[in-house]
Amino acid sequence: MSLNREWMQRDLAVLWHPCTQMKDHEQLPLVPIRRGEGVWLEDFDGKRYLDAVSSWWVNVFGHANPRINQRIKDQLDQLEHVILAGFTHQPVIELSERLVAMTPAGLDHVFYADNGSSCIEVALKMSFHYWLNRGQPQKKRFVTLTNSYHGETVAAMSVGDVALFTETYRALLLDTLKVPSPDCFLRPEGTSWEAHSRAMFAHMEQALAEHHREIAAVIVEPLIQGAGGMRMYHPIYLKLLREACDRYGVHLIHDEIAVGFGRTGTLFACEQAGIRPDFLCLSKALTGGYLPLAACLTTEDVYQAFYDDYSTLRAFLHSHSYTGNPLACAAALATLDIFEQDRVIERNRALAERMASATAHLADHPQVGEVRQTGMALAIEMVADKASKAAYPWQERRGLKVYQHALTRGALLRPLGSVVYFLPPYVITPEQIDFLAEVATEGIDLATREAISISVPGGLHPNHRDPG
Numbered sequence: 386m387s388l389n390r391e392w393m394q395r396d397l398a399v400l401w402h403p404c405t406q407m408k409d410h411e412q413l414p415l416v417p418i419r420r421g422e423g424v425w426l427e428d429f430d431g432k433r434y435l436d437a438v439s440s441w442w443v444n445v446f447g448h449a450n451p452r453i454n455q456r457i458k459d460q461l462d463q464l465e466h467v468i469l470a471g472f473t474h475q476p477v478i479e480l481s482e483r484l485v486a487m488t489p490a491g492l493d494h495v496f497y498a499d500n501g502s503s504c505i506e507v508a509l510k511m512s513f514h515y516w517l518n519r520g521q522p523q524k525k526r527f528v529t530l531t532n533s534y535h536g537e538t539v540a541a542m543s544v545g546d547v548a549l550f551t552e553t554y555r556a557l558l559l560d561t562l563k564v565p566s567p568d569c570f571l572r573p574e575g576t577s578w579e580a581h582s583r584a585m586f587a588h589m590e591q592a593l594a595e596h597h598r599e600i601a602a603v604i605v606e607p608l609i610q611g612a613g614g615m616r617m618y619h620p621i622y623l624k625l626l627r628e629a630c631d632r633y634g635v636h637l638i639h640d641e642i643a644v645g646f647g648r649t650g651t652l653f654a655c656e657q658a659g660i661r662p663d664f665l666c667l668s669k670a671l672t673g674g675y676l677p678l679a680a681c682l683t684t685e686d687v688y689q690a691f692y693d694d695y696s697t698l699r700a701f702l703h704s705h706s707y708t709g710n711p712l713a714c715a716a717a718l719a720t721l722d723i724f725e726q727d728r729v730i731e732r733n734r735a736l737a738e739r740m741a742s743a744t745a746h747l748a749d750h751p752q753v754g755e756v757r758q759t760g761m762a763l764a765i766e767m768v769a770d771k772a773s774k775a776a777y778p779w780q781e782r783r784g785l786k787v788y789q790h791a792l793t794r795g796a797l798l799r800p801l802g803s804v805v806y807f808l809p810p811y812v813i814t815p816e817q818i819d820f821l822a823e824v825a826t827e828g829i830d831l832a833t834r835e836a837i838s839i840s841v842p843g844g845l846h847p848n849h850r851d852p853g
């Protein structure tokens with residue numbers, strides 16, 4: 386028996402995997418990974434896979450990166466962890482100083498959480514609590530965009546809009562206001578991204594005009610709605626949104642957990658709109674994909690609303706056991722060093738152009754509705770009908786076929802529904818991009834070649850981190 390199979394059997398006896406219908410593994414092999422190096426992952430039978438999705442969007446400088454490894458090893462011999470209430474340490478102070486310096490001016494205070502979803506909870510609670518401390522308890526609702534994703538915990542799920550969750554867990558969710566997304570996929574023929582995103586802002590303006598008295602904050606994924614299928618929009622929307630939030634006295638929360646650290650072509654997406662949100666949530670690539678860590682940056686104004694005598698009970702009494710973990714902060718510091726020393730943002734421009742040229746032919750594919758790109762994220766959306774951009778029924782699981790084909794060719798290309806995308810580590814080479822484009826083209830050809838009879842009963846479309 387292959388080593389892969391042995392590990393898979395031991396795994397399936399005891400593990401329950403994330404975002405997985407475990408029964409799928411009766412047919413679909415699980416891939417046990419023995420080691421990683423750069424863009425490559427290697428399984429126990431010695432087969433290698435190019436990590437085209439950066440292991441769920443976290444890895445930016447490759448697996449087992451020597452510089453990040455060394456920094457963590459050094460930190461490990463000094464201090465692995467210490468409580469962050471009443472105590473502090475060098476890595477967390479240095480990291481906070483650097484985050485404040487590198488993000489838009491005015492984001493001067495950093496609160497840590499240990500994963501993206503928790504970071505969203507922090508931003509939502511802080512915004513609500515800010516208004517409470519300022520004597521406006523009625524400001525307690527959040528505005529979100531359709532097709533959003535902000536994480537898995539209950540409040541984070543509430544501000545998301547993924548069918549499976551908004552339906553299955555509806556009874557648990559906060560009451561939010563949903564505004565149509567500025568996503569440009571379904572823009573009218575002949576309309577530019579900018580014109581479409583600008584036009585879609587009318588819905589947001591109306592929601593804020595009607596409800597601003599009860600709204601604490603608007604939360605958005607800037608420029609790319611990731612888990613919702615890598616849907617993209619123009620920065621003009623963020624600019625208009627910032628102006629409107631100021632006019633109506635509402636916070637703006639930027640969830641840059643997926644797009645921060647260079648993914649959109651600038652270090653942070655908000656730079657492209659020339660704006661500063663009131664809360665900036667960062668995680669994923671923050672540690673180079675090594676360790677869970679998240680940072681919520683906010684303004685002096687927000688900080689001051691909580692700063693008072695203890696007896697006023699205005700403090701933000703939120704905490705996670707692993708807040709500001711030193712090993713994770715060390716990984717983050719090493720990651721920020723690489724951004725600085727290697728002029729990553731500049732070098733990524735050539736890689737982004739290569740991603741565009743390597744996939745340009747797919748725009749003419751009869752079952753491709755769109756090839757879209759923002760910086761180092763490129764998505765290819767398979768459709769049942771090219772003219773109307775009508776989606777394939779989700780039960781056909783076309784994306785899963787692309788995933789399976791890619792595995793045989795040595796690539797980890799995990800689609801979102803019918804959306805095949807590249808979100809590679811920035812250490813990928815132009816030749817490796819060409820290879821991914823070749824594998825994706827073959828996979829899309831295979832997945833769209835024939836009609837599929839649906840044997841699965843109808844239901845909710847998962848459409849979230851799910852290749853099915």
Ligand SMILES: *Cc1c(COP(=O)(O)O)cnc(C)c1O
Nearest residue numbers: 500501502534535536611642643
């Ligand atoms: C991944 C993600 C989250 C949640 O982060 P986790 O660390 O997985 O909890 C939140 N928002 C966005 C935009 C994300 O992509």
